[in-house]
Amino acid sequence: MRTLGIILVFLGIVLLVREFNPAFISWLAPYAHQIKGAFWGVTLIAFGLYMLTRRTARKLVLIAYLIYLLLYLVV
Numbered sequence: 001m002r003t004l005g006i007i008l009v010f011l012g013i014v015l016l017v018r019e020f021n022p023a024f025i026s027w028l029a030p031y032a033h034q035i036k037g038a039f040w041g042v043t044l045i046a047f048g049l050y051m052l053t054r055r056t057a058r059k060l061v062l063i064a065y066l067i068y069l070l071l072y073l074v075v
Contacts, residue, residue: 007066014074025074032075035068042068 018025028035046065050058 007070011070011073014070018074028071028075035071035075039072 014025042065046061046068049061050065053061
């Protein structure tokens with residue numbers, strides 16, 4: 001739960017910075033279409049990997065998916 005809290009705080013900070021300074025995320029603008037278009041594919045792959053892996057690998061899959069969600073929400 002602590003890790004999830006840290007990730008949510010980081011996400012909130014990034015979203016606030018994007019709101020007040022849009023140039024902060026401008027380097028991701030060319031990739032916005034690809035990031036948003038791949039949402040369901042990435043979600044299904046991450047869910048499948050989460051179900052197939054053991055405890056340590058599950059954390060890695062979860063972290064990778066949360067990074068993707070961060071990118072999805074920011075762009």
